[in-house]
Amino acid sequence: MDKLNAMAMFVAVVQEKGFAAAARRMGVSAPVATRAVSELEAALQVRLLVRTTRVVQVTEVGERYALDCQRVLNELRDIEQSATGSHGAVRGKLVITASSLFGRMRLGPVVRGYLERHPETEIECRYVDRPVNLLSEGIDVAIRIGELPDSSYHAVPLTTVRRVVCAAPDYLARAGVPRHPDELIDHCVIAALSVESGSEWKFTDGAEPIAAPVQPRLATSSTEHAIQAAVAGFGLTRVLDEVVREQLAAGSLVEVLETFSPPRMPVHALHLQGRRASNKVRAFIDLAIAHLRED
Structure with a gap:
């Protein structure tokens, strides 16, 4: 079993919420995708997914493992970019989320400034008033207001509100x-x-x-x-x-x-990539810090 390919397949299944969609995304057949995840579960001796005829659900262990897999894959991408000389480039699509009103009112200048500075990038803004799972919904950066529960996400303080x-x-x-x-x-x-x-x-x-x-x-x-x-x-x-x-x-x-008035509440930027975040994530968070703290 190719462990890295199996990890990438497992993350795709979690994000796509199914084997067929994940297989299409990875360019393989559905049986190949199913076999890769089954071999991964056998090697780990844990259940990562619960499969039914209609849905695929991630177990608690599987969710933690998927986050770790995503971090490993990000590290590998950074190593490859460094080897090819493109490590310093900021490019690609960035998906961000925040509460609807805060996102529209406070992040607009940050988003526009980011796109102006980095012409090889694009941003998708998902401003919603509900909890968002970064891994399964394919989110790069989430802006969260208030005290944070313990989680596997990496949190960067941006500003405070009351x-x-x-x-x-x-x-x-x-x-x-x-x-x-x-x-x-x-x-x-x-x-x-x-x-x-x-x-x-x-x-x-x-x-x-x-x-x-x-x-x-x-x-x-x-x-x-x-x-x-x-x-x-x-x-x-x-x-x-x-x-x-x-x-x-x-x-x-x-x-x-x-x-x-109660104490001020922190505003954090959450992402999955740990201390070695990708260039596009680091660039967006750095700009958000500069803009929100200056305001």
Whole structure:
């Protein structure tokens, strides 16, 4: 068995979620793809995939092994590029993901700057408000907001953000300005579910945490929808400061309860490639760091 080819085949099966599609991608027949993964499982003496008549699912061990395989294949690619003298080149397609509003508002200049600097590249942006599996969905770089769980991904800190409670001036004139998180229960609340729970918002009073109950009149999975409703004077919402900078600066939204704000949250760039990331990944992350930290 050619171990490297088998590893590449296994990664393709994980990413394509099936043997037939993986075989087409690798230019072999489906039986060849099936045999390569079976031989890999036999050599390792572990089950990497669970096969049914309809789907192929990755086991927990298989998911960890696929990440390690991808790193090994990336290392091999870098060695080959170095040998051919193209190690320093930035080229090829880069796939990135982030939450929808943060991606559109904060990463646009980074994406354009990257493409201008590196004419032999292209970028696909997948801005979605859901968890994304980098390996199985073929993602090169994922921008994640908040504390990270332990994982096999390599994380690079980019910047920090904080959650702000804000409302339109006419709403505050009509309903009053809350002075303490406990008063939120008496206000019309717009819950941006991609930012925080719709049942309680967390604050701090000095070193003491506060969990303030809220009863949203409007709950939405779209942060943009929540901001629009707040600007229209419907009520209070809580979103990330980065996505309402223009509204706060223009005065169409006013921040309240600032003294009770919880600590700032980190923003990381995640990728699969470890410390020896590919040139295209390193170039994008370096530009994101420069742009976001400068802002």
